[in-house]
Each structure stands twice: as C-alpha cells, then as structure tokens.
Amino acid sequence: MFIRLAYKSLLNRKESLIISLIALSVSIFVLLGVEHIRLQSKESFAKAISGTDLIVGARSGPLNLLLYSVFHIGSPNNNLSWQSYQEITQHPKVKWSIPLSIGDSHRGYRVIASNQDYFKYFQYGQNQPLQFEQGHAYETVLDVVLGAEVAQRLGYKVGDKLHIAHGIGSSSFHQHDDYSFTVRGILKATGTAVDKSLISSLAGIEIIHDKQLANSLDPSNLKLENSNITSHSITAFMLGLERKIDIFKLQRLISNYPKEPLLAILPGVTLKELWHMMGSLENILRLVSALVLISAILGLLALQMANARERKQEIKLLRVIGASPIYIFSLVQLETLLLTVASMAFGALMLFIALNLGQNFLSGEYGIYISANFIGHETIMLAAWILLAAILAACLPAVQAYRHSLSALKQ
Amino acid sequence: MLIHGPSGCGKSTFLNLLSGMLTPQEGEICIHGQDIVKLSSRQQDRFRAQHIAYIFQQFNLIPYLNAIENIELESQFSGSNNPAGKTSTGEMLERLNLPNPCWQQAVRELSIGQQQRVAIARALLKKPKLLLADEPSSALDAKNRDDFMRTLKSLLTELDCSLLMVSHDEALQAHFENIQAFENIVQRGVE
Numbered sequence: 001m002f003i004r005l006a007y008k009s010l011l012n013r014k015e016s017l018i019i020s021l022i023a024l025s026v027s028i029f030v031l032l033g034v035e036h037i038r039l040q041s042k043e044s045f046a047k048a049i050s051g052t053d054l055i056v057g058a059r060s061g062p063l064n065l066l067l068y069s070v071f072h073i074g075s076p077n078n079n080l081s082w083q084s085y086q087e088i089t090q091h092p093k094v095k096w097s098i099p100l101s102i103g104d105s106h107r108g109y110r111v112i113a114s115n116q117d118y119f120k121y122f123q124y125g126q127n128q129p130l131q132f133e134q135g136h137a138y139e140t141v142l143d144v145v146l147g148a149e150v151a152q153r154l155g156y157k158v159g160d161k162l163h164i165a166h167g168i169g170s171s172s173f174h175q176h177d178d179y180s181f182t183v184r185g186i187l188k189a190t191g192t193a194v195d196k197s198l199i200s201s202l203a204g205i206e207i208i209h210d211k212q213l214a215n216s217l218d219p220s221n222l223k224l225e226n227s228n229i230t231s232h233s234i235t236a237f238m239l240g241l242e243r244k245i246d247i248f249k250l251q252r253l254i255s256n257y258p259k260e261p262l263l264a265i266l267p268g269v270t271l272k273e274l275w276h277m278m279g280s281l282e283n284i285l286r287l288v289s290a291l292v293l294i295s296a297i298l299g300l301l302a303l304q305m306a307n308a309r310e311r312k313q314e315i316k317l318l319r320v321i322g323a324s325p326i327y328i329f330s331l332v333q334l335e336t337l338l339l340t341v342a343s344m345a346f347g348a349l350m351l352f353i354a355l356n357l358g359q360n361f362l363s364g365e366y367g368i369y370i371s372a373n374f375i376g377h378e379t380i381m382l383a384a385w386i387l388l389a390a391i392l393a394a395c396l397p398a399v400q401a402y403r404h405s406l407s408a409l410k411q
Numbered sequence: 412m413l414i415h416g417p418s419g420c421g422k423s424t425f426l427n428l429l430s431g432m433l434t435p436q437e438g439e440i441c442i443h444g445q446d447i448v449k450l451s452s453r454q455q456d457r458f459r460a461q462h463i464a465y466i467f468q469q470f471n472l473i474p475y476l477n478a479i480e481n482i483e484l485e486s487q488f489s490g491s492n493n494p495a496g497k498t499s500t501g502e503m504l505e506r507l508n509l510p511n512p513c514w515q516q517a518v519r520e521l522s523i524g525q526q527q528r529v530a531i532a533r534a535l536l537k538k539p540k541l542l543l544a545d546e547p548s549s550a551l552d553a554k555n556r557d558d559f560m561r562t563l564k565s566l567l568t569e570l571d572c573s574l575l576m577v578s579h580d581e582a583l584q585a586h587f588e589n590i591q592a593f594e595n596i597v598q599r600g601v602e
Contacts, residue, residue: 001487004480005473012475320432320471321533322460322488324453406452 002327006334009314013307020300021343027296028347028386031289033354035382036374037362038282044369045275048192049267051123052098053247056080056088056254057236059261063277066270069100069236072110072193076102079233084260089239091253093246096121098238101205101231106164109150111198113205113234116224119145121240124192134158135185138201140222141229144181145199148189156183164200164208179207191369203229239264293386297393300339304332304397308404315405328405329398336394337387344383348374413584414577416593422577423468425593426543429575430463431455443540460489464534464572465543470526474519478504478529481518485533503532507562524551527559535566542567544576548583560586 010017049070057065058078067073079101089097098121101113112118119130119137135158138145144164146156156162161180181200189195206229207213213229241247247266254264315328323331355372362370416422427433428440431447439446443462447455472481482500504514507528518526527547534542548556564586567574576583577593584590 001480001483005476005484008475008480314473317471317473320467321485322456324456324488327488 002331003334003338006331006338009331010335010338016303016307017339020296020303021339021346023299024296024340024343025346025350027289027292028344029350029354031293031386032347032374032379032382033351034285034289035378036351036355037370038285039376039378040370041278042275044191045271047125048271049123050125051121051127051240052238052267053241053244054239054251054254054264055236055267055270056239056262056264059263062263062265062270063274065236065263065265066267066274068102069238070193070267072102072112072197076235079235080237080262081233081260082231084257084262085234085237087259088254088257089237091250093242093250094239095242096240098122099202099231099234100236100238101202101233102235104164104166104205104208106150106162106198107154109147109154109196109198110193111144111164111200111205113200113202115202118199122194122238124190124194128190130190130194131188133186133188135183138184138199138204139224140182141201141203141207141217141224141227142179142181142222143184143201144204145185145187146183147187147195147197147199149195150198151183151186156186158183158186162198164198164205166209179204195369202231202234203227206231293389297389300336300390301393301396304336304394305400308397308400311401312404315401319405323405325402325405329402332398332401333391333394336390336397340387340390344386412573412575412589412591413587414575414591414593414596415579415581415584416577418579420593421597422579422593423545426465426545426575426577430465430543431459461537462539463541463543464537464539466527466530466534466545466547468546468549470530472518472526472530472533475517477516478509478514478518478521478532481529482533482536486536489537500532500536503536504528506566507532524555527551531563535570535572538570539572542572542574544574546578546580547576548578548580553582556580556582557586 055065055069057069057076058080060077064074064077068076085097085099088094096117098114098118100118102110104111104113116137119132121129123129132145133148133151135145144162150156160183162183163180181204187194187199201224203224207217239250241250251264251266254262318328318331319325351374352372355370355374359370359372414422414425424433428435429442431440431450435448439448441447442458445458447458450458473484476484479500501511501514505511509525509528509532513521513525518529521529531547548559551559560583563574576587
C-alpha cells in the first residue's frame with residue numbers, strides 16, 4: 001500500500017515529474033556510458049597486441065608508431081628500407097619478425113601487407129594467436145586474408161575477388177584495377193584492429209604500385225615461394241626476441257642504427273603512455289558526467305521542494321487520516337527513490353541501445369571495441385553510488401515534508 | 412447529538428479540538444474517559460486513528476487513489492487490518508449505494524455524493540466509538556439528505572457508535588434526539 005501510494009502520488013504529478021525523469025535518465029545514461037567506454041577502451045587497448053617485444057619504424061613519435069602499426073590509426077610519415085629490416089632481423093637475438101606495409105585500403109578498410117609470419121607470430125589478448133574461421137593464409141601474390149568484420153560487413157567469402165585502392169578512405173580516386181585479389185582466408189574475430197583489416201602479401205602490394213613489375217608478372221605462376229618480387233621499403237616491423245632480457249639492448253642498437261634513423265618501442269610501455277595521455281581526458285569526462293548527474297539530482301530536488309507547496313493539502317489529508325510524520329518523510333524518500341530507479345532503468349536502456357548503434361562507429365573511427373554489455377562490477381558500484389546520492393539528496397524535501405506534517409493539523 | 416449554529420461561529424474548530432488536531436491553550440478534553448490533551452502527539456495520533464472517525468466538509472479523500480485504496484490506507488494507519496477487510500469494505504460500499512464499478516476509479520472522478528459515501532464508508536469501517544461529522548450533508552439535496560441520514564443512523568446503531576454532528580442546516584434536527592445550539596454550549600462554558 002505504501003509503495004502504491006507513492007507510485008500513484010508520483011503518477012498524479014506526472015506532467016512535471018516526467019521532465020525530471022528524463023533529465024535524470026539522460027545524466028545516468030551519460031555517466032554509465034562514459035564509465036563503460038572508459039573501461040572498455042582500456043581493455044580494448046590493452047588487448048590489441050601481445051607477445052611482441054619491439055615495434056620498429058622510421059623515426060617519429062612512439063605513440064604515432066604504435067597507433068599506425070597496432071591500431072591502424074593515422075598514417076606513417078616515413079618508411080624504412082627493406083635492407084635495414086633484413087639486417088636487423090638477422091641479429092642472433094631476434095627470434096621472429098613481422099614486416100608491415102600500411103597505406104592501402106579496400107572500401108574504407110585498411111590493407112596490411114605482410115608475409116606469412118603474420119599469421120604465425122602475431123598475438124593479441126593474452127598471447128592468443130590468430131585463427132582462421134575459413135580458408136587459410138595466402139599462397140599466391142594476389143591472395144588476401146580478411147579480418148572477421150571486413151568479411152562480415154562486405155559479405156565476402158573465400159574465393160571472392162576484390163580490388164585494392166591506393167590510399168585510405170572508402171572513395172579513393174585511384175583504384176588499382178589491373179589486378180584483382182582473391183580472398184583466401186577469413187580470420188576469427190579478435191576484438192582488435194585486425195578484424196577491420198585485409199592482410200595481403202608484401203609482393204601483392206608491390207605489384208599494384210609498380211606498373212612495370214605488374215606487366216612482367218607471369219599470371220600462371222603466382223606462387224609466393226616462386227615470386228622474386230622484393231619490397232623496397234616497409235612501414236614498420238614487429239620483433240619477438242629469444243630472451244626478454246635483451247629487449248633494451250636491441251632497442252638501443254636499433255635507435256643507434258647507422259644507416260637510417262629508426263625507432264624501436266616496447267608496445268606495453270607505449271600503450272601505458274597512450275593510456276596516461278588519455279587519462280586526463282577521461283577524468284574530465286568523468287567530471288563532466290558527475291556534474292551532469294549532480295545538476296539532474298538538484299533539478300529533481302528543486303522540483304520536489306516546489307511541489308511541496310501544492311502538496312501541503314495532500315500531506316494534511318494523510319495526516320488527518322492518521323499517517324505519522326515519519327510516514328510522510330518515508331513517502332517523500334520513497335518517491336525520490338522510485339524516480340531514481342526508474343531513471344536508472346531508462347538510462348540503462350538508452351545506453352544499451354546507443355551502444356548497439358554506436359559500436360561500429362567507435363571501432364571504425366577510433367579503433368575502440370566496445371561490448372554492448374555494460375553491466376559489470378564497476379557499473380553496479382556506480383549505480384549504488386547514484387542511489388546513495390539520491391537518497392541523501394531526497395532528505396531535503398523529505399525533512400521539509402516532515403516538518404510541514406508536524407504542523408499540518410494545526411492549520 | 413447535533414450541534415447547530417451559523418457559519419463561522421466556531422463549530423469546526425470545536426470538532427478539531429475534540430479530534431485532537433487542535434490543542435487547547437487550557438482545560439481538558441475527555442473522550443471515553445481519556446484526557447487527550449495530556450497525550451503526546453504520537454499517542455494522540457494513535458488514539459484518533461483507533462477510536463474516532465470523522466466526516467468533514469471536505470471529505471479528506473486522497474484524490475488520485477480509488478475508493479478501495481483510500482479505505483485500505485486509513486485502515487493501515489489505524490492498525491485495524493482485519494482479514495475480513497476486503498469483503499466488509501465491499502459490503503459497506505454497497506450498503507451506501509456505491510456500486511462496484513466506481514470502486515476502482517480515482518475518487519476525484521466520482522461525483523460529490525459518491526465521494527461522500529466513500530468517506531462515510533471509510534469512517535465507519537474503523538468501527539469507531541465516536542463519529543464526528545462536519546456538515547456531511549451540505550452537498551446533498553433534501554431527499555438525498557434524508558436518505559443519507561437514515562442509512563447513516565441504521566449503520567451507527569449496528570456499530571454502537573455515537574454521532575456528533577455540527578451543521579447550520581436546521582432541517583437535520585428531525586433526525587436527532589439531542590440538539591444543542593452552539594451558542595448555548597459556549598455560553599455554559601463561559602459561565
């Protein structure tokens with residue numbers, strides 16, 4: 001009966017309360033959303049690469065190198081020569097290497113040119129290797145392997161043919177139409193930038209950039225192992241070492257490489273740097289969303305206090321039929337609580353819808369992979385805090401009503 | 412008992428004193444041998460909830476609750492949640508000529524006469540010893556007023572409950588045995 005009374009009383013004032021409800025819902029949506037995106041992007045960043053000891057590229061900023069080599073964001077401003085790559089990887093402490101050549105695209109998705117070692121050594125998450133959903137790694141110069149999302153979005157299957165455009169962007173002017181690539185394999189979803197990439201052979205990329213080379217190609221013998229096409233330059237490469245202890249030694253060696261200026265980064269360290277940089281942004285976001293929440297709760301309070309006047313009659317009625325002042329106090333508290341819980345439900349629903357709609361945008365534009373399931377330890381804690389804040393805030397109108405109810409009968 | 416007097420002479424104030432909603436500056440008010448002035452405000456609340464029922468000029472119904480909810484709310488406060496509550500609520504409403512379809516409507520959607528009947532049902536379901544009524548029939552025409560008084564009286568007899576009504580309507584006097592003019596009471600008090 002108590003809850004029914006609170007519910008009907010709220011319903012009785014629904015016109016003004018709906019605005020508060022919306023304001024509160026929106027602020028809870030923002031708060032939960034920011035928190036979820038923050039946690040998810042942290043997780044998504046952290047799992048983007050694993051097992052790689054060093055990433056080497058032409059000298060630029062470490063963050064820049066990390067962003068384009070691992071997250072496929074931004075573009076490299078310089079390449080490094082094939083020769084340097086060869087020399088460094090022949091160092092006895094190097095266990096494996098993955099060359100990367102970045103700069104082409106297919107319908108808005110990045111093309112990463114590499115060799116077969118990419119499928120053998122690249123790891124993400126907790127040392128998880130890439131796995132094939134269908135097909136296998138490329139065998140010929142004009143084969144390509146698709147990330148899970150590329151295949152799903154563009155509807156490609158193993159055996160389909162596609163063209164690769166020079167440059168990045170879905171409407172590149174210059175299409176390399178002379179040769180079409182064949183889909184040879186499709187990778188399982190990883191939740192990293194790999195899902196949004198096409199992986200081609202280094203030779204394949206050389207061909208589409210070099211007309212002469214392309215003309216001299218023998219269409220009947222495209223097998224990779226028979227091809228004598230060599231790259232002149234690559235964008236970056238990943239290194240795995242025999243022993244972790246040599247990482248710094250090798251990093252120093254590469255940084256002092258005499259033939260060209262190179263940069264070697266430890267992905268974990270640079271990721272932390274990246275995260276640290278985003279940290280202040282993230283704190284500002286949290287602050288803003290907390291302020292939004294506070295203003296919404298204040299708005300709710302203002303409304304409850306303003307309503308108190310028109311509710312004097314209602315409180316008096318309740319008192320006359322025997323409600324105690326404590327009952328009135330609890331009634332106002334319960335109303336605020338019901339409103340907050342309803343707002344949380346609405347906010348959560350909005351967030352769920354928004355995440356489902358925004359997932360692709362975020363992963364496409366920022367390389368952040370967000371799951372739509374935002375209910376976790378942190379969000380439940382956050383919800384508890386919101387509830388606590390609402391209960392504390394509701395004390396104000398509740399005390400007001402309590403004090404009013406003490407004198408209500410004497411009027 | 413009927414107390415009559417012109418509007419504004421203090422009849423309602425008198426009832427409010429009796430019900431403990433107003434506290435007198437001096438003197439005592441005894442109901443069933445209990446001086447309610449001496450009770451704490453919480454005890455007053457309880458005493459009022461358990462022993463006194465009243466019907467006011469305004470019916471004191473919560474406008475957005477329906478008839479049944481209004482009655483349940485009150486019985487919750489008076490702590491008389493008898494298990495037969497549901498059926499007796501229905502019976503009472505039907506005796507007061509309030510048909511079932513109205514029960515689930517918010518009382519503000521009911522007519523004045525219907526609201527009044529809900530208020531009476533609520534008052535009587537407490538099985539009070541004393542019913543205070545402040546101009547309960549002011550909204551009714553002559554015929555309905557007489558019907559209403561007859562129903563009320565037969566219910567009161569059943570419940571063994573005394574009625575103290577104040578009104579300026581002299582026509583009601585026909586229904587009462589003990590009739591006092593408010594001025595006379597005041598006069599006696601002053602003397």
